[in-house]
Amino acid sequence: MRNDPIKSKGKRLLDLALVLALGLPSALACLGAALLIWLDDRANPFFVQLRVGRDGKLFRLVKLRTMRVGTGDRPSHETMRNSITRVGALLRRTKLDELPQLWNVLIGDMSFVGPRPGLPSQLTLTDSRRSHGVDRLRPGITGVSQVQGLDMSTPELLAKTDATYISNWSVRRDFSLLLRTAMGGGRGDAAKL
Template sequence: MFRMIDFFAALFGLLFLWPVMLIVVVIGLFDTGSPVFVQTRVGKNQKPFRLVKFRTMQKDTESVASHLSSSTSITKLGSFLRKTKLDELPQLINVLKGEMSLVGPRPNLFNQEELIEARQAQGIYDVLPGITGLAQVQNIDMSTPELLANTDRQMIETMTLKNYFHYILMTVIGSGRGDAVKK
């Protein structure tokens, strides 16, 4: 049931939001010269997939978790995209392809070994990663691997249609600050 909702929501999201995405791409060309960011992430069953986002940091920023990056790496457009969560819109492509869900544990990088270990112990990789979820609306980021894995497990165990739409609504109306970065 969730996969069908994901598919149609992503399809309609891309159809209706393409003008917004086009504007971000054009502005992004002037901001960094490379508005789209593609990064390999850990997916369901720990299989790699290529996550697509709008670039919010300088092109030469090291590929590490956001909380390990310096806030000086974030561009002016990137700051706006993160606050509004518009940087996440291209992930609708990942949802459409079946690599992600709208709601699920945020996909981590392969170099986040402590988080991978905590998530393996909780069985988090048994489900599709998501654009948003319980941890995101509660401002829990990847800097606290055990807490994040426990929160992801809680979300998975209590996932209902009501919770699914609740997490999406909370994200749309502004719950969660997005990925933290070092000040």
């Protein structure tokens, strides 16, 4: 029987074990970052956005806010760099803005590794992922495309690259992708200059 991230109980157990191990330090880091965001921009430090999840179901993704209030509901690659706050730039560079997504992993909306969840308005990406079977996966905090530096501006290439994750999945590969992300990989979805 081949490994299948869609049916794997081991993948879900890995996600839960990592959430439990990282939960307290991540919560403390989020509180510190939230205070800095509030001091820098005097706005709600948390950002909640509807995203497309497994089987096309919408869910609420939680992040630390890195952009100025009123930036709009656009993908990062369509956002100007001057929309990012000073603290937001640091959070994005260190990937600390992603820490609240541990909540999404805990409740089962996301996994640590999988395709990055798109916005409901990104219809071409949603259709491309459906045609390649990628929509059957839980979206991830990081994934194959992010480690390769692909952003959502190339939806078909992104879907094809994410589809390779399905056929080559293993717990070992998840660890490898997490390690590569922690070491600085995953520069997709960068805001424009």
